[in-house]
Amino acid sequence: MFVNHYKTFILLLASFGFIFTTLITTAKEKQSYPLPEFTENALEDWINSPPLSVSDLEGKVVMLDIWTYGCWNCYRSIPWMLTLEERFGKDRFQIIGIHTPEFDHEHERKNVIAKTREFNVTHPVMMDNDFSYWKALRNRYWPTFYIVDKQGDVRGVFIGETHENTARANQMESLIAQLLQE
Numbered sequence: 001m002f003v004n005h006y007k008t009f010i011l012l013l014a015s016f017g018f019i020f021t022t023l024i025t026t027a028k029e030k031q032s033y034p035l036p037e038f039t040e041n042a043l044e045d046w047i048n049s050p051p052l053s054v055s056d057l058e059g060k061v062v063m064l065d066i067w068t069y070g071c072w073n074c075y076r077s078i079p080w081m082l083t084l085e086e087r088f089g090k091d092r093f094q095i096i097g098i099h100t101p102e103f104d105h106e107h108e109r110k111n112v113i114a115k116t117r118e119f120n121v122t123h124p125v126m127m128d129n130d131f132s133y134w135k136a137l138r139n140r141y142w143p144t145f146y147i148v149d150k151q152g153d154v155r156g157v158f159i160g161e162t163h164e165n166t167a168r169a170n171q172m173e174s175l176i177a178q179l180l181q182e
Contacts, residue, residue: 032153035062035146036136040126044109047116049124052096054152060094061179062148063172066139068102069115073161074143078119080164084173085123091180092150097125100134102142147172149179 034054041051065081067074081095097116101107107129116125128134137146147156156175162168 032149032155035064035148035152035154036133038126039130039132039136040128045127045129047099047109047113047125047127048122052124052126057094057096057148058152059150060092061088061150061176062146063093063095063176064137064146064148065095065097066100066134066137066142066144066146067097068100068106068142069112069119070101070103070106071142075115075119077143077162078121080162080169082120083164084176087173088176088180093176093180095123097121097123098128098133099125100128100131100139100142145172147175147179149182155179 035057037054038052040046041053043050045051063081063084065074065077067077069075084093085095099106099112105111109127112125112127115121126133137144141159143159143161145156145158145162146154147158149155156172158168158172160168162172
């Protein structure tokens with residue numbers, strides 16, 4: 001009798017596992033959505049690059065970094081991002097900074113340029129002074145990292161200061177490597 005209950009229990013667990021896996025997979029698929037088009041297209045709104053469009057990024061895995069230079073958590077993540085550029089840059093990987101200011105002095109282009117130089121940021125940075133891209137993404141936090149696949153779909157969103165060899169960094173790097181292989 002115990003064996004019959006045990007077999008029934010195992011079958012129920014297997015069924016539950018299948019249902020749970022299906023739900024998780026479906027939820028992950030629904031989390032993917034198209035990256036909104038960049039909201040700024042004037043030359044003076046971009047640093048280290050002419051204005052970009054989402055179509056310019058086709059075929060690349062992209063990490064958007066929503067930041068502001070006065071945010072400690074933002075600029076403490078930059079050394080880790082620079083290592084990502086070194087590691088994945090040759091493999092069709094692109095970081096794009098979206099500088100969305102928190103304070104008045106962070107709206108000034110010359111200040112943002114000075115900070116990108118100080119932090120050795122050479123990837124494209126879009127100045128989002130009016131929060132239009134922030135709103136298009138429905139973003140709420142500095143820093144937030146959006147990982148985008150080669151087709152232009154957001155596949156992962158990660159919030160908070162990130163350092164090399166941490167759980168968050170490892171998870172993001174694993175997703176980037178996976179997307180580069182797709």
